[in-house]
Amino acid sequence: DGGITQSPKYLFRKEGQNVTLSCEQNLNHDAMYWYRQDPGQGLRLIYYSQIVNDFQKGDIAEGYSVSREKKESFPLTVTSAQKNPTAFYLCASSWRPGLVYEQYFGPGTRLTVT
């Protein structure tokens, strides 16, 4: 079945540690996105990528980094510089940027940093 997978579902880390969240899609989508969701808030865009080896900052990129070495994969690293990393993280993908295609979302990763 085609879809987006995010792993793990729950992730716990100590403060000061970097952590990488996985996002894989087998939909052959060109564009991929990372969103952060906090209680009582909508989703906010962290980073996005339109093609392999290229990505752009979203609205809240500080303290995060990404890579796009393969079309299928768009991992997100939450660095120790992120002041409030505890949140729910959602990855999404769509066919092509510049044209309006629906974004399909993964199941999300709940990150807790203590």
Place this chain on the structure above:
Amino acid sequence: AQTVTQSQPEMSVQEAETVTLSCTYDTSESNYYLFWYKQPPSRQMILVIRQEAYKQQNATENRFSVNFQKAAKSFSLKISDSQLGDTAMYFCAFMIGGSQGNLIFGKGTKLSVKP
């Protein structure tokens, strides 16, 4: 900058009844798209319906329909014959046409369907 506002943090409806969720947006763009996403307790985001700004006809998808008022910048979602499975957070979202596909989300409305 574009903004999306959902003024109802929580709503409830009886099973089989109809409910309308409100959304307003602010933009100076003329080419844009609007979406409603559903996030059930599983937290999986699911697209419910989309509307192209250039279309006058309101979009419908089975029990879900929208009331798109372009001049008023309003985009409400009507759910008919509410079912228990409709219990979820509902997010209104906006995208500029021809953009890099970035969605701008409202803060959501928590809908509870009661038996």
